[in-house]
Amino acid sequence: DAAAGEARFEQLIAEDSRVEPRDWMPEQYRKTLVRQVSQHAHSEIIGMQPEGNWITRAPSLKRKAILMAKVQDEAGHGLYLYSAAETLGTPRDEMYQQLYTGKAKYSSIFNYPARTWADIGAIGWLVDGAAICNQVPLCRASYGPYGRAMVRICKEESFHQRQGWEILHTLAHGTEAQKQMAQEAVDRFYGPALQMFGPPDADSPNSQQSMSWNIKRFSNDELRQRFVDMIVPQAEALGLTLPDPELRWNEERGHYDFGELDWDEFFTVLKGGGPCNRQRMDHYRRARDEGAWVREAAAAYAQRQTAPQAG
Numbered sequence: 035d036a037a038a039g040e041a042r043f044e045q046l047i048a049e050d051s052r053v054e055p056r057d058w059m060p061e062q063y064r065k066t067l068v069r070q071v072s073q074h075a076h077s078e079i080i081g082m083q084p085e086g087n088w089i090t091r092a093p094s095l096k097r098k099a100i101l102m103a104k105v106q107d108e109a110g111h112g113l114y115l116y117s118a119a120e121t122l123g124t125p126r127d128e129m130y131q132q133l134y135t136g137k138a139k140y141s142s143i144f145n146y147p148a149r150t151w152a153d154i155g156a157i158g159w160l161v162d163g164a165a166i167c168n169q170v171p172l173c174r175a176s177y178g179p180y181g182r183a184m185v186r187i188c189k190e191e192s193f194h195q196r197q198g199w200e201i202l203h204t205l206a207h208g209t210e211a212q213k214q215m216a217q218e219a220v221d222r223f224y225g226p227a228l229q230m231f232g233p234p235d236a237d238s239p240n241s242q243q244s245m246s247w248n249i250k251r252f253s254n255d256e257l258r259q260r261f262v263d264m265i266v267p268q269a270e271a272l273g274l275t276l277p278d279p280e281l282r283w284n285e286e287r288g289h290y291d292f293g294e295l296d297w298d299e300f301f302t303v304l305k306g307g308g309p310c311n312r313q314r315m316d317h318y319r320r321a322r323d324e325g326a327w328v329r330e331a332a333a334a335y336a337q338r339q340t341a342p343q344a345g
């Protein structure tokens with residue numbers, strides 16, 4: 035009964051064990067997870083667009099093959115995150131519909147354009163880097179299917195990050211113009227990448243509850259700090275600078291201090307006013323509309339396979 039289910043749920047959380055699809059869970063826990071996991075899935079799917087833009091223009095056959103594989107990985111991540119979200123009882127079509135109508139969010143970062151080849155490097159290094167920082171703790175999320183999906187996703191993201199770092203390293207050690215292109219890409223993506231961790235803790239309405247349910251393990255600001263601490267030495271190794279005059283080592287805290295981010299810009303992007311929000315959604319809707327006949331044909335074929343044969 036419900037009381038026993040609730041007690042067991044509380045016990046699972048207290049023991050830091052896993053909640054599985056058939057276990058009783060509070061409605062709000064279920065809702066929080068569907069929100070976070072489906073928005074995470076949408077981010078992977080929309081996240082294919084900035085890099086997809088460069089597949090036909092990658093500077094060599096080898097780089098093209100690598101980029102294609104990376105973008106395909108993002109599609110795969112989206113699909114298994116939708117599968118994880120489905121175990122919570124929301125049909126996949128409903129989640130697609132929420133993205134299609136603009137009701138569901140996806141990560142702010144994918145509303146920025148990839149203007150140059152160096153941006154592909156910056157996306158790999160900073161965007162995948164931020165994704166790993168945020169997602170490694172999610173491997174321990176209390177909801178089993180989400181945590182398990184994260185394990186494989188994180189392995190692939192680590193490879194993606196090295197791929198981006200290597201693009202930037204090559205450019206940063208190339209001609210003056212290439213080095214400048216790499217620096218400009220880092221200048222453009224640094225702030226938006228730091229905003230992927232979400233609003234500051236004081237403006238993060240979901241954090242506290244998600245942390246008490248062991249979905250999130252660290253607050254938005256804690257993970258943002260961890261990311262800054264990680265990328266400063268990496269930027270030095272690249273020979274590039276991070277565009278923040280307030281960035282400096284704080285001996286007392288044992289962390290890097292960094293300047294306030296442009297939160298007005300962040301909330302504008304969340305409300306649909308970023309540089310590419312419109313383009314990303316138009317493209318998604320067009321692809322979905324144009325692919326409708328494929329889904330219908332596949333469904334009709336599947337039905338014919340299971341229906342009793344005539345004659």
Ligand code: FAQ
Nearest residue numbers: 074077078081140141142165229230231232238239240241
């Ligand atoms: N963009 O109360 P909180 C990737 C929303 S990585 C847009 O702090 P929460 C890999 C938030 O949803 C990117 N919206 O929320 C890749 C909430 O609104 P809601 C995806 C944001 O959930 C790389 C409101 O603000 N990663 O795709 C953002 O506790 C390269 C209040 O915020 C994930 O989704 C934002 N940046 O914490 C792919 C990771 N930040 O839903 C392709 C899993 C916050 O109430 C190429 N998600 N909001 O309407 C999480 O860890 C959490 O959901 C946070 C937000 C940390 C993102």
